[in-house]
Amino acid sequence: MGTLWDSLWxxxxxxxxxxxxxxxxxxxxxALAIRDGRIAWVGARADLxxxxxxxxxxxxxxxxxxxxxxxxxxIVFGGDxxxxxxxxxxxxxxxxxxxxxxxxxxxxxxxxxxxxxxLIAAARPRLAALAREGVTTVEIKSGYGLDVDTEVKQLRxxxxxxxxxxxxxxxxxxxxxxxxxxxxxxxxxxxxxVAGPMLDAVARxxxxxxxxxxxxxxxxxxxxxxxxxxxxxxxxxRVKLHADQLTDQDGAAFAAAHGALSADHxxxxxxxxxxxxxxxxxxxxxxxxxxYFLREKQMPPIEALRRAGTRIALATDAxxxxxxxxxxxxxxxxxSTLFRLTPxxxxxxxxxxxxxxxxxxxxxxxxxxxxxxxIAIWNIAxxxxxxxxxxxxxxxxxxxxxxxxxxxx
Ligand SMILES: [Zn+2]
Numbered sequence: 300m301g302t303l304w305d306s307l308w309x310x311x312x313x314x315x316x317x318x319x320x321x322x323x324x325x326x327x328x329x330a331l332a333i334r335d336g337r338i339a340w341v342g343a344r345a346d347l348x349x350x351x352x353x354x355x356x357x358x359x360x361x362x363x364x365x366x367x368x369x370x371x372x373x374i375v376f377g378g379d380x381x382x383x384x385x386x387x388x389x390x391x392x393x394x395x396x397x398x399x400x401x402x403x404x405x406x407x408x409x410x411x412x413x414x415x416x417x418l419i420a421a422a423r424p425r426l427a428a429l430a431r432e433g434v435t436t437v438e439i440k441s442g443y444g445l446d447v448d449t450e451v452k453q454l455r456x457x458x459x460x461x462x463x464x465x466x467x468x469x470x471x472x473x474x475x476x477x478x479x480x481x482x483x484x485x486x487x488x489x490x491x492x493v494a495g496p497m498l499d500a501v502a503r504x505x506x507x508x509x510x511x512x513x514x515x516x517x518x519x520x521x522x523x524x525x526x527x528x529x530x531x532x533x534x535x536x537r538v539k540l541h542a543d544q545l546t547d548q549d550g551a552a553f554a555a556a557h558g559a560l561s562a563d564h565x566x567x568x569x570x571x572x573x574x575x576x577x578x579x580x581x582x583x584x585x586x587x588x589x590x591y592f593l594r595e596k597q598m599p600p601i602e603a604l605r606r607a608g609t610r611i612a613l614a615t616d617a618x619x620x621x622x623x624x625x626x627x628x629x630x631x632x633x634x635s636t637l638f639r640l641t642p643x644x645x646x647x648x649x650x651x652x653x654x655x656x657x658x659x660x661x662x663x664x665x666x667x668x669x670x671x672x673x674i675a676i677w678n679i680a681x682x683x684x685x686x687x688x689x690x691x692x693x694x695x696x697x698x699x700x701x702x703x704x705x706x707x708x
Pocket of ligand 1: 371373541616618
């Protein structure tokens with residue numbers, strides 16, 4: 300009398316992304332059993348223990364990977380910035396665009412104006428685009444409200460995008476994204492609002508899985524960030540940081556010193572900071588879409604990250620201003636072409652390490668017994684194809700908790 304599983308998949312080639320001494324943690328001719336939405340057994344078919352399953356599936360020799368994780372997005376926002384893009388390419392300067400009400404201020408104004416329902420409706424197709432590529436977990440940040448009510452509204456919209464059959468949603472409070480117009484010249488007073496009433500309101504409704512800050516020359520100082528982080532810590536909420544994107548602000552070391560889950564961007568991060576991140580377990584989230592769209596020249600310190608053993612994740616950073624990107628597969632390609640990551644590093648960056656950037660590595664990110672049965676099955680001959688193709692989506696099927704992922708429209 301063997302075990303009874305809910306479903307059993309055979310004839311799959313598994314890129315488990317767990318460490319088994321082989322590239323991609325690969326298992327040829329694999330089998331995978333699912334019970335109660337979790338992986339009950341995974342390994343070579345030859346080793347499959349005796350058991351029965353309510354449903355049996357033949358994978359047809361396809362490759363299966365962990366469901367992809369997009370660990371850094373801003374997909375809930377009002378309006379868009381396509382017109383600004385057009386103006387810029389017609390020769391308008393940043394200053395002219397700003398004077399015409401463009402830039403992040405236009406997104407803040409549109410997000411404040413939008414109803415909760417309108418924000419949800421606008422974000423749905425963005426989420427669906429990610430899901431169509433086998434993304435089963437999506438992190439969504441606030442940060443376009445910059446007042447108490449709109450930050451809460453944005454995070455409520457993000458939570459409302461979650462369902463039991465669609466991608467899992469993780470929310471991050473990014474009240475310290477930019478200084479809103481009504482606080483111009485009073486940045487410190489704005490931080491008082493973010494770390495006080497704003498975070499209180501967000502935490503009261505349990506709307507934030509993490510707290511993030513945009514720290515940079517044009518963002519917030521390390522001292523201001525520390526105030527937000529202290530408030531988060533007092534509420535038992537983990538922190539993340541937009542760090543060292545435009546200049547070296549010692550953001551990597553700062554994030555590590557505060558036990559951040561991740562430091563994101565990192566183009567200008569220094570070597571000591573990268574080493575500190577490895578020691579602290581802080582994940583480096585690289586965002587090639589923003590690097591590409593802003594036509595940046597400074598590469599993140601890939602060699603230093605490798606030397607230090609810092610875990611590297613990749614994400615879309617989907618947002619209307621600097622990365623209107625809704626393809627995590629394209630980010631894998633850009634991670635390899637622009638940042639010179641190996642295809643295996645790129646895949647680890649959207650599975651195992653992306654889950655770690657959200658503090659979810661015990662639950663997701665690899666195909667291992669006990670983890671959520673979030674799985675993507677692909678029409679590819681080798682895993683490197685996921686980083687190789689440009690604008691080809693080879694997804695055959697995605698599972699969320701063992702069931703077909705609802706991709707939405
Ligand atoms: Zn971002």
